Amino acid sequence: MARPASSAGVMTALRFAWRRLRRGWRSGELLILALALVVSVAAASAVGLFGDRVRRAVQTQSGDAIGADALISSREALPAALLEQLAALPLRRAAVSELASVVLSGEDTLLVSVKAAESGYPLRGALRVADQPYGTARERRDRPPSGEAWADLRVWQELRLQPGATIQLGQSSFRVSGVIEYEPDRGSGFTDLAPRVLIGAEDLPATGLVSVGSRVQYTQLLAGEPGDLAKAEALPLPQGARYLKPDTARPEVGRALSRAGQFLDIAVLAAILLAAAAVALSARQHGQAQRDEVALLKCLGASSRLIGITLLLQLLLLGLIAGIVGAAIGYAGQAVLAVLIGQLVDTPLPPPSIQPLLTAGALELMLLLGFALPPVLQARKVAPIRVFQRDDGNTGGALIAGVAVAATVGLLWWQAGDARLALWVLGGTLATCAVLALFALLLVAVLTPLRRAGHTALRFGLGNVARRRGASVAQVVALGVALLALLLLAVVQNDLLDAWKQRIPKDAPNQFLINIQPAQVAPLQAFFARNGIAAPPTWPMARGRLIAVDGKAVTAESFDDPETRRWINREFNMSWIDRFGDDNELIEGRYWAPESKGVPELSVDDYVVERLKVGIGSKLTLAIADREVEMTITSIRKVKWESFKPNFFLVTQPGVLDDASGTVQYLTAFHLPRERRAVLRELIGEFPNVTAIDIEATMNQVRGIVDRIVGAVQFLFAFALAAGACVLLAAIESTRAERVRETALLRTLGARRRTIALGLVTEYAVLGLLAGLVAAAAAQITALVLARQVFDLPYQASPLLWLLGGGGGALLVVALGWWSLRRVLDTPPRVVLAGGR
Structure with a gap:
């Protein structure tokens, strides 16, 4: 047979592939693989x-933390050229200026921001x-009218203001018309917050507060589409100016967003593993089904090249069709999810983009x-002799396994964007596969002598597991991986997400008291006792x-990093305590011993190490x-700042x-119900x-982000749960053809339908029990590693997971097996006699 030209050969192969695909749909050979691809694309x-x-949406709403999507901040007025470039972009803008000044009310004065x-x-x-202190607050989306000022509670308290009072700022007077209960862009450093007075920008020049030498913080707030914000971020900034986003401007919000992204990544990785398992199982079945036809084609003169093409x-045609169907289902699915999640997300979800498709x-x-x-x-390598005898020949199992592992690594790494997270998930999966394979082999060895004893149905079921050693091992591994994914989803949803939410307990301190004088500590404790409030520490x-690090004098100019310069160019708040709470984790060194009181030892947060490049044994000199x-x-130490406890x-x-005379003050924090x-x-x-x-407002902001992400992740996990059920079904369906032949043969030899049914139930129960128990153990270990190494969350093993894994796995596999093979039990003997499958 002459080799056709390249283009003609491809067209011939394409027409042949299309005909085989159409026949495959009618015969059902490609249905399982197509379903797996549709599920994978729909899930993805x-x-x-x-x-x-x-x-x-969360990034947009996280802009509430800074009052914008992004901001440009500088100690110097932003140059006109930069403002013109920003004005040319389709962004909403608002300029804000902040400075310290003294406000006067009658004879009283107060330093304010x-x-x-x-x-x-x-x-x-x-x-x-x-309108007045402790009154009902209303949301306002603008600054005060000209000639008016809004002040926070501390200004009202310390100046003893009454509604409608007048205060003086510089050369201007303002009527105080409101009490600021919450500012979206208020910083979270409670010890550095000065009392706030808010006025309109047009009133600032008349005050005369801005002059040569004034220390003013100029901020340009920006809001708009991500692409336009990216263009703004790319603009060259003058020295000292910084472009900030919510995760960098507000650390507590940044940590919440980072944790949210990790949970979403877990949901995506689980869906990918499930899709890969479903496709691998279905492809293996399809490859096995091709061997007879390939052998026949070779006998008729078809070349390996034509068969391979x-x-x-x-496959590509099948992938195209399945991809279109899956994308349509996925698009509809996300729309349903968007409707369901709408009540959890305050900000409307933006329209879908084409990139995820x-x-x-x-x-x-x-x-x-x-x-x-x-x-x-691999099916194209089958020898023509298979037409006369069923010899699989070289199946290339090692090559297939190697390609599959490489593909899995690539998929996880690409999708997660976090090498450590991907490696932990992949490592847990591979370890589970290895353990499942080992236990399956041991099970076969144990069951071999048992298949000759007991009830006929029991012998039949156990004999199936022992006789098909390779198939049993592969099926246990496949079932175990699917059950692991499902159990891991349950653990992440129920345990890790709950642990994350508990990072900010309901009774976390929401009130801080500062400027407490030493002589006021005891009377303040008595005040708490009189009012039925547990005295806080x-x-x-x-x-x-x-002023010096390791004996070498330092200033802000000693460091190249702008963030370090800003951080070091201010006074530090220090404290001294006997021991640390559970919101401080010792990561290096040792805490001081009680007998070493008075020795100048220092414990630092890991942020200090990062900024100053110091370590154990370094010496810091401070002017106090x-x-x-x-x-x-x-x-x-590693401080859990999201605990909102003083640190x-x-x-x-x-x-x-x-003995730091005249400088020692005290602070405390406690939880006060709103009522x-x-x-x-x-x-x-x-x-x-x-x-x-x-x-309280800052805490609610972080809680809101957590609650929204928990709701989103739960819906994503529900979708992945459906994908996991498809994997289990694919694993069971992968042996359907063999079950048909086996059942028909047993019926030909006189076996009763009930005996065959009990045997299949026994086989699937044993496989499900084994796979479920090992998957439960793997889920516990993987969850523990994720909690400790990735999410930095507490986690305790749950004995209920073993019952859910073992018992639930057995019941689930039996139910799906029975649903898949119930018609097989009615296969008439003539199917085998006619040579059908």
Whole structure:
């Protein structure tokens, strides 16, 4: 047979592939593989489309944390050229200026932080303003009218203002018309917050506060589409200016968004593993089904090249059809999810983009090439002699397994974007496969002598497991991987997500009191006792400026990193305590011993190590009050700042700074239910110098992000759960043809339908039990590793998971097996006699 020209050969193969594909649909040979591809593309499309929309919505709503999607901040007025470039972009903008000044009310004065905002401020989120202290706050999406000012509660308290009072800022007077309860872009450093006064930007020049030498922070708030924001970020900034987004401007929000992204990645990775398992199982079955036809074609003179091209084109055609159907289902699925999740996301979800669909298409191509193509192409190596005898020959199992592993690594790495997360998930999966294979082999060895004893149905079921050693091992591994994914989803959803939500407990401190004088500590504790509030602990605090590291004098100019310069160009708040709470994790060094009181040892947060490039044994010299103190770093801590408990970057032990005369103050934090907010009015009346800071709004902001992501992840996991059920069904369907032949043969030999049914139930129960128990163990271990190494969350093993894995796995596999093979039991003997499958 002459070799056809290249183009003619491809066209011939294409026509042949199309005919075989049409016959395959009628005969059902390709139905399982097509279903697996449709499920994989639908899962990837739905997860990708919905996940992309949620990410963009959360990023948009996280702009509430800074009052915008992004901002440009500088100590100098932004140049006109930069403002013109920003004006040329389709972005909403609002300029904000902040500076410190003294406000006067009658004979009283107070140092405040003045914010002057343009119309439209804030661009994201809303202010909450009340008419009077402790009154009902309303949302406001603009700054005060000209000639008016809004002030926070501390200004009202310390100046003893009444509604409608007048205050003086510089050369201008303002009528105070509101109490600021919440600012979306208020910083979270409670010890550095000055009392706030908000005015309109047009009123600032008349005050005369901005002059040569004034220290003003200029901020340009930006809001718009991601592409336009990216163009703004790419603009060259003058020295000292910074472009900030919510995750960099607000660390607590950034940590919440980062954790949210990790949970979404887990959902996507689970869906990918399930899709890969389904395609691999279905492709193996399809490859086995091709061997008889390939052998016959070779007998008729077809070349291996033509057969290979035909099989490849058939897969690509199948992939194209399945991809279109799967993308349509995925698009519809994400729309349903968007409707269901709408009540959880305050910001409307943006419309779907095309990128996730392209990504799903690329995922399907990788699945085809990595999992489906190798076993199908191996079929073209079958010798023509298979027409006369069933000899599989070289199946290329090692090559197929190697390609599949490489494809899995590529898929996980590409999708996760986090090498460590991908490796942990992949490592847990491979370890599970190895353990499942080992236990399956041991099971076969144990069951071999048992298949000759007991009830006929029991012998039949156990005999099937023992007789088909390779098939049993492969099926246990496949079932185990699917059950692992499903159990892992349950663990992540029920345990890890709950642990994440508990990071901010309901009774977390929401009120901070600062400027407590030493003589007021005992009376303040008595005040709490009188009002039925558990007396909270108090922390001493002194302020110091870093002047030397390891004996070498340092200033802000000693560091190249702009963030370090900004951070070091201010005084540090220090404290001294006997021991640390559970919101501080020791990661290096040692805490001080009780007998070493007074030794200048220092414990630092890991952020200090990152910024100053110091470590255990480094010496920091700080100017505190009228003296300099050199302290040696003996421990490095990781502070859980999201606990909202008082914490400090620098902590020493008692006896080192106790005599810092005139500079020691105390602070405390406690939880106050909203219905008891009136207690604050009484507290401030009794201790007028004490400043109360309400951080309930900031806590609710982080809780809101957590709740929205938990809801989104739960819906994504529900979709992945359906994909996992398809994997189990594919694993069972992979032996359907063999079951048909076996059942018909047994019926020919006189076996009763009930005996065959009990045997199949026994076989599937044993396989499901084994796969479920090992998958439960793997899920526990993988969840523990994810909790400790990736999410930094507490996790405790659940014995219920073993019952769910073992019992649930057995019941699920039996149910799906019975649903798949119930008609096989009615296969008449003539099917075998006629040579059918």
